[in-house]
Amino acid sequence: MEDAEIVALYWKRDEDALTASADKYGSYCAVIARNILSDEGDAEECVNDTWLRAWNAIPPKRPSRLAGFFGAITRNLALDRLRRSRAARAGGGIVTVCLEELAEAVGEEDGTDEIDLRDALDRFLGTLTPAARDIFMRRYWAFQTERDIARARGITAGAVRMSLSRTRTLLKRYLNGEETGK
Amino acid sequence: MKANERLLAAIGEVDPRFAPELLSVKKRPALRWAYAAAGICAVLLIGAAAVHQMGIVRKPAELLTPDSPSSGVGCEQPGIGGRVGVETVNGLPLITAGIESGGMGFEGMMAYSIDELENGNPWREIPSDTAALPVYENLLYDELAQPVYYDSEEDMRRAAEEAAENLGMEVLSTEAGTIGEIRDTTLTERLVSLTAACAGETGSAKVRVSRAGTISAELTPSVPFETAEERAAALGILSTFLGYRDAVIAESGDRDIYGEMNTTLKVYEDSDDPVRKLLNYCAASSRLARVSENGDGTDVRTVWKEPGFDGLNYLGDYPVITEDEARAMLLKGEYLTTVPADTLPEDGITEERIDRTELVYRCSLRDEYAEPYYRFYVRLREGFPAGAVEGLQTWGVYYVPAVRAEYLAEVPVWDGRFN
Numbered sequence A: 001m002e003d004a005e006i007v008a009l010y011w012k013r014d015e016d017a018l019t020a021s022a023d024k025y026g027s028y029c030a031v032i033a034r035n036i037l038s039d040e041g042d043a044e045e046c047v048n049d050t051w052l053r054a055w056n057a058i059p060p061k062r063p064s065r066l067a068g069f070f071g072a073i074t075r076n077l078a079l080d081r082l083r084r085s086r087a088a089r090a091g092g093g094i095v096t097v098c099l100e101e102l103a104e105a106v107g108e109e110d111g112t113d114e115i116d117l118r119d120a121l122d123r124f125l126g127t128l129t130p131a132a133r134d135i136f137m138r139r140y141w142a143f144q145t146e147r148d149i150a151r152a153r154g155i156t157a158g159a160v161r162m163s164l165s166r167t168r169t170l171l172k173r174y175l176n177g178e179e180t181g182k
Numbered sequence B: 001m002k003a004n005e006r007l008l009a010a011i012g013e014v015d016p017r018f019a020p021e022l023l024s025v026k027k028r029p030a031l032r033w034a035y036a037a038a039g040i041c042a043v044l045l046i047g048a049a050a051v052h053q054m055g056i057v058r059k060p061a062e063l064l065t066p067d068s069p070s071s072g073v074g075c076e077q078p079g080i081g082g083r084v085g086v087e088t089v090n091g092l093p094l095i096t097a098g099i100e101s102g103g104m105g106f107e108g109m110m111a112y113s114i115d116e117l118e119n120g121n122p123w124r125e126i127p128s129d130t131a132a133l134p135v136y137e138n139l140l141y142d143e144l145a146q147p148v149y150y151d152s153e154e155d156m157r158r159a160a161e162e163a164a165e166n167l168g169m170e171v172l173s174t175e176a177g178t179i180g181e182i183r184d185t186t187l188t189e190r191l192v193s194l195t196a197a198c199a200g201e202t203g204s205a206k207v208r209v210s211r212a213g214t215i216s217a218e219l220t221p222s223v224p225f226e227t228a229e230e231r232a233a234a235l236g237i238l239s240t241f242l243g244y245r246d247a248v249i250a251e252s253g254d255r256d257i258y259g260e261m262n263t264t265l266k267v268y269e270d271s272d273d274p275v276r277k278l279l280n281y282c283a284a285s286s287r288l289a290r291v292s293e294n295g296d297g298t299d300v301r302t303v304w305k306e307p308g309f310d311g312l313n314y315l316g317d318y319p320v321i322t323e324d325e326a327r328a329m330l331l332k333g334e335y336l337t338t339v340p341a342d343t344l345p346e347d348g349i350t351e352e353r354i355d356r357t358e359l360v361y362r363c364s365l366r367d368e369y370a371e372p373y374y375r376f377y378v379r380l381r382e383g384f385p386a387g388a389v390e391g392l393q394t395w396g397v398y399y400v401p402a403v404r405a406e407y408l409a410e411v412p413v414w415d416g417r418f419n
Helices: A003-011 A016-036 A040-057 A066-084 A092-106 A117-127 A130-140 A146-153 A157-175 B003-011 B153-166 B228-242 B274-283 B323-331
Strands: B108-111 B132-138 B169-183 B186-200 B203-210 B215-224 B247-255 B261-269 B286-290 B299-305 B312-319 B354-362 B369-379 B393-401 B408-410
Touching (some): A016 A040, A040 A066, A117 A130, A117 A157, A117 B003, A130 A146, A130 A157, A130 B003, A146 A157, B108 B247, B132 B274, B153 B169, B153 B186, B153 B215, B169 B203, B215 B228, B228 B261, B274 B354, B323 B354, B354 B393
Antiparallel strands (some): B108 B393, B132 B312, B132 B369, B169 B186, B186 B203, B354 B369, B369 B393
């Protein structure tokens, strides 16, 4: 089923929208949830909660690309669950590593300026090559390990590491108001 | 919320069109061979500072090793670790070459003469016309700095019991070692080691099993290790613990800026196969530590045994370049190093400054592959470092990958920056 058809089901308040979403994007969202949470049950609950969140968000929203829309919901649900977790799960390690890496670009101090990060990120991502953007998003949006990214893209973990390092440097410059290049 | 946390949250809100495809496998792009440049750093490298965790660790019984019937030196059916989407050249998976810097510093050695840096490396026993050498994937390598060889405390307990038995002792008690980790304001304990108090008729030992696979034994009383007879007797005792039939000692060392010699004792299994002997020296050796509380002790107090080939998965025999070809690459500036460029004279690396060459396998937890490198000792400029006693000379270490370039997907470039 095409994304537009699934969105139309949501707008019609047809509960088949939930089944269609789970059929088409359940595995996709599960990858993200499992990257963040080591507990399979927690990950499954996050994926199931994703459809309910989507049900409450559509309408009024009309997402054009459901993979990103659902994936972002799952990501936020999993991160919330990780933060609330009494016992930090092993899967929390990758989030911690990602935070440390991103500190290279923005530091750890509380930000005081009013930069609209999301808009800035959208613009920044638009300047990257497709490969660099994909690697960056796999890492910091979907929390994949370097090895998983390497396998998915058919490159080496070292190449992933270098790409991420370069992109973080570009992001730092971009957020500091410098020019960035492809 | 901290700035990095805010950034991570914002990444989750970016335009959905940027979301990656997570369920498909892409093909490898065209090969690229990048040359490394000399780095800029400050002080001598003091070992690897961090280690990595591996998400997928296979049991030793499932590993492909040179001893297994289906793999090894000269084997025609390399194992590629169950990976999919990995491009091969002539049936061999592409690999990378690179140096992971483990801390602030560079790899250099000080001595009064190059002869003092003799280290017992048996690589000269390999015929100079050897066309291919084995390469392994490091199964313990991962980026999260938490290498896992033993899955559970029970596995570690069994390893400790086996080690004690090999020393002729019994485990009297054990204690799990954990480190606290604060994640999201919650303190949790992560198992990192198990220490066993052991005793037998000949003495006692403190056996420590690390999660990453290292087993050490601190022996009481210590074992005399000065004369040839004492060394032979000690190796007889330790070989059962190490699992060696025919142990070889390799002693190496270098000096500090005050001229004091610091030596390292390695023990490895001898082999009639010179390649296997080099692999044993580099990848499967054990370390001995002398008694240190009384200064320069002559007794061995502690012995460390690493996972060796249990942590490596054989990929295949890779075509390699010759020593002369590697030397030519070094002189052209095609090398990997952590040595700062400003420690060389103005004319850089010249033939007369290359005082020593050897073939090594880099096999630390920070190396993704156990693969051969030519390792060159290049004499740095006189007077470096400042403050060293007169007459001391420093040699910087430079690596040239021995595997032919067409089998290397990429060589990360050291850009001289420290984060």
